[in-house]
Amino acid sequence: MGTSGRQDWPDFRAVDKAFAEGDMTALLQALGEPGDFPRAPVALGPGLGENPLEYAIYWSPVAFVAELLERGADPSRPDPAGFPPVIAALSSERPERLKIIALLLEHGADVAQRGINDWTPLHYAVAQGDLAGAALLLEHGADPGLRTRIDHCTSALEDAEAAGFEEAAALLRGALSR
Structure with a gap:
């Protein structure tokens, strides 16, 4: 028992x-x-x-x-609480989180999978102030122009700009111009 x-x-x-x-x-x-x-x-x-x-x-x-x-194990398994695997890894604050995110993405995790607040992992990284996480997601094809479908329907770039997270905003603008 x-x-x-x-x-x-x-x-x-x-x-x-x-x-x-x-x-x-x-x-x-x-x-x-x-x-x-x-x-x-x-x-x-x-x-x-x-x-x-x-x-x-x-x-x-x-x-x-x-x-x-x-x-x-499914690297894109939906999570009813809004923390599918990549977002869960971003939220973990573990020193190894970037290695875990890279593993998930290498095993086919959906870089645009929606989670809490309808955020993509890139939205979540921006909200957490995680520049390294945002850069890794962009390297794996994250779209900085993808908008949420609820609330203010913002993109990760717009969220970075609104938060004054200039390093991330510059990184995301650079990704959009490629």
Whole structure:
């Protein structure tokens, strides 16, 4: 029985430890050897969600994120809370976040996938003041002119200009002129 008292939850501590240590064998054992892992949703435990890639983005070594992607984790899996994988990586504030974002993009993540506030990852990077993240996204084809479809329907460039984030605005203008 898991730590929540529910028969159907895996052991939270074992799952969390396996993610933190990047131990695939221990993770699969703690989860009860789920089929189609990591492509199919799997109950990771109370408060852990059901997306192994998302949890790994926040808590696992970069090599473990890469292993999940190699095993078929979807780098563009929608997230009901508005944090699909690339936006989740941008939000993590981990020192390795750029490596994780690059891995996601190399494995086919949608550089224009919408998330919270209908933002693309580029909108999110601008909102976070993440110039390095914005540059990486542009290198992978992010469109600085793409607008949100709600609220003020702004582009990442317009958001950078409105926020006075001049370094990002200059970078985005340069990308538009190519």
